[in-house]
Amino acid sequence: MLALTRRNNESVLLWIPGRDNPVVVQxxxxxxxxARLSFxxxxxxxxLREELDGNPEYPIRPAG
Numbered sequence: 683m684l685a686l687t688r689r690n691n692e693s694v695l696l697w698i699p700g701r702d703n704p705v706v707v708q709x710x711x712x713x714x715x716x717a718r719l720s721f722x723x724x725x726x727x728x729x730l731r732e733e734l735d736g737n738p739e740y741p742i743r744p745a746g
Contacts, residue, residue, distance in 0.1 A: 688712075698727075705729075 686694060688709045696705040706722040721729050734740040 688694065690709055690711055693706050693708040696707065698705065701724070703724055705724075705727060708720045708722070710718040710720050712718070723729060728742055730740075730742060735742075
């Protein structure tokens with residue numbers, strides 16, 4: 683596991699093999715033990731909160 687410290691408005695790039703563009707994860711705000719993140723990714727990349735993974739009420743499907 684990689685653990686990083688990022689401040690407000692700082693980003694992490696996730697390069698996926700075979701992709702031209704990275705997924706950009708940016709810290710929008712961080713305070714009181716909570717962080718608000720933004721994700722910039724190609725439309726066919728699925729971004730899902732962990733607690734929803736496998737939940738039949740939230741089927742995984744690409745946006746669009």
